[in-house]
Each structure stands twice: as structure tokens, then as C-alpha cells.
Amino acid sequence: xxxxxxxxxxxxxxxxxxxxxxxxxxxxxxxxxxxxxxxxxxxxxxxxxxxxxxxxxxxxxxxxxxxxxxxxxxxxxxxxxxxxxxxxxxxxxxxxxxxxxxxxxxxxxxxxxxxxxxxxxxxxxxxxxxxxxxxxxxx
Amino acid sequence: xxxxxxxxxxxxxxxxxxxxxxxxxxxxxxxxxxxxxxxxxxxxxxxxxxxxxxxxxxxxxxxxxxxxxxxxxxxxxxxxxxxxxxxxxxxxxxxxxxxxxxxxxxxxxxxxxxxxxxxxxxxxxxxxxxxxxxxxxxx
Numbered sequence: 001x002x003x004x005x006x007x008x009x010x011x012x013x014x015x016x017x018x019x020x021x022x023x024x025x026x027x028x029x030x031x032x033x034x035x036x037x038x039x040x041x042x043x044x045x046x047x048x049x050x051x052x053x054x055x056x057x058x059x060x061x062x063x064x065x066x067x068x069x070x071x072x073x074x075x076x077x078x079x080x081x082x083x084x085x086x087x088x089x090x091x092x093x094x095x096x097x098x099x100x101x102x103x104x105x106x107x108x109x110x111x112x113x114x115x116x117x118x119x120x121x122x123x124x125x126x127x128x129x130x131x132x133x134x135x136x137x138x139x
Numbered sequence: 140x141x142x143x144x145x146x147x148x149x150x151x152x153x154x155x156x157x158x159x160x161x162x163x164x165x166x167x168x169x170x171x172x173x174x175x176x177x178x179x180x181x182x183x184x185x186x187x188x189x190x191x192x193x194x195x196x197x198x199x200x201x202x203x204x205x206x207x208x209x210x211x212x213x214x215x216x217x218x219x220x221x222x223x224x225x226x227x228x229x230x231x232x233x234x235x236x237x238x239x240x241x242x243x244x245x246x247x248x249x250x251x252x253x254x255x256x257x258x259x260x261x262x263x264x265x266x267x268x269x270x271x272x273x274x275x276x277x278x
Contacts, residue, residue, distance in 0.1 A: 036215075036225065040276050042247045042269030044225070058274055076175075076263075078253050082221050084263050086175065086183070094275075105276060108181045110265045112251060114217050124215075124223050126249045126265045129276050130181030135197055136233075137179050137244060137268050 008083045019068040022059045028052035032121040040129045066094040081115040106130045147222045158207040161198045167191035171260040205233040220254040245269045
């Protein structure tokens with residue numbers, strides 16, 4: 001694996017490590033100041049501060065004891081300073097608003113990263129839940 | 140609006156125009172040969188041909204009479220030859236596997252585009268349904 005693939009893959013794994021430590025300051029520091037993030041229900045956060053606050057809220061509640069595992073990462077470089085990293089993940093230990101445990105779920109996370117003077121930073125994320133056995137959204 | 144923003148925005152609108160004409164050859168031609176696409180249930184298609192075949196299948200069935208509207212487009216350029224275009228959309232006229240009409244749904248589509256000798260091409264797409272009123276996936 002090349003050094004750049006290793007460096008980008010490491011950021012994706014740090015995403016999960018910060019999540020599992022519920023350290024949303026360290027989590028937000030993986031992002032560029034003007035990064036954007038769309039979560040699995042289409043909430044669109046603009047900027048590192050919004051991304052941090054949104055995750056602080058969920059990690060104080062539904063995700064407080066949750067554990068995120070990155071199960072694979074695929075990295076492409078359309079130009080040398082930009083990486084497209086797509087990963088599959090599994091989430092366990094999250095709860096409903098009433099505190100009831102919820103079953104594990106899986107998804108696909110896209111991160112676009114840029115090479116900066118501080119190393120690779122996430123400039124855009126979009127997350128999508130996997131729903132098995134269907135071609136599109138069941139309703 | 141700058142010429143490059145106009146050119147990228149135009150590709151996003153062509154995505155919807157090809158969808159509404161159910162012309163999956165023209166749709167696929169918006170993508171680079173090695174483009175990837177993750178749809179709203181986490182299906183991960185690799186390459187323009189897979190993207191075309193997957194959409195041919197759904198446009199012969201559930202999406203045959205569907206209509207996609209792009210309601211807004213936001214474009215950023217992390218480097219001059221790469222664009223991150225995020226849009227909100229609304230889909231109407233799609234049906235369940237048994238042919239029953241389904242309610243309209245909305246979502247957020249991320250397209251990453253690269254400037255090529257043929258103009259801007261989509262190199263990566265990820266799509267996420269909007270679910271109103273929740274912070275994360277209801278289960």
C-alpha cells in the first residue's frame with residue numbers, strides 16, 4: 001500500500017476511533033474548517049463547528065455507548081492532492097430516543113479529503129445506510 | 140455565476156434530464172469510465188457500465204414513469220479541476236414492486252466531478268434519502 005493510501009486510510013480509521021471515544025473535538029479536527037457533511041437522513045452540516053456540535057448532540061444521547069467499526073476502505077486519487085475514500089461500516093450499541101437498544105446497522109461512508117500543510121483533511125462526507133435486499137428505498 | 144460553476148451545475152441538471160427521458164445511455168455518458176456510484180440503499184456500482192445497467196433495470200421497472208427534479212445545487216472547487224456538487228432532489232411517479240404508486244420522496248445527491256478533455260465528468264456519486272424529523276435512521 002502506498003504511503004498516501006496509508007495516510008488517507010488512517011484518517012478514515014481515526015473517524016471511527018474518535019467516534020468510539022466519543023471525543024467530538026478530535027473527531028471535528030479530522031475535518032477542514034469549511035468541510036460539509038450529510039448524514040444518513042440527509043441532514044446537511046456546513047463547516048467543522050456545525051459538524052462537531054451535531055455529533056456532540058448525538059453522542060450525548062443515541063450514540064453515547066455506540067461503537068463504529070470500519071469494515072473496509074477503498075481510496076482513489078483523481079488528482080494527487082484529492083482523495084476519494086469510500087468505506088463500509090457497522091454501528092452497534094446505539095439506542096432509540098426512549099433509550100431502547102437498537103439492532104446493529106451498516107452503511108457506506110464517502111469521505112473526500114484534501115492534502116494540506118497539516119496532512120490529509122476531510123473536506124466532504126456523505127453517509128448512506130445499507131438496506132439489504134432492495135434496489136431502492138422501501139416505503 | 141462563474142463559467143465553471145455554470146458548467147458543473149449544468150451536468151447536475153443533465154443528470155435529472157436524462158433520468159426523466161429514461162435515457163440511461165445518455166445518463167451513463169455523464170460519468171467517467173471508472174466512476175463509482177452509491178445509491179440510497181447503499182448499492183455500490185463501479186464503473187460507467189455498471190451504473191448504466193443498474194439504472195436500466197430500475198428505469199424498466201420502479202422508475203419507468205418517475206420524474207426527478209433538482210431543487211438546488213451547491214458547487215465547491217477544492218482544486219481547480221475537481222468540483223464537489225451537492226444537490227437536493229425530489230422524486231415523483233415511482234412505484235413499488237407490485238406497481239402500486241409510492242409517495243414523493245426527497246434526498247441529497249453528492250457528485251464529485253473532474254475537468255476532462257470532454258468537459259466536466261462525474262467521477263463519484265453518493266445519494267442519501269432525506270427522512271424528516273429525525274437525527275438518524277429510525278428502526
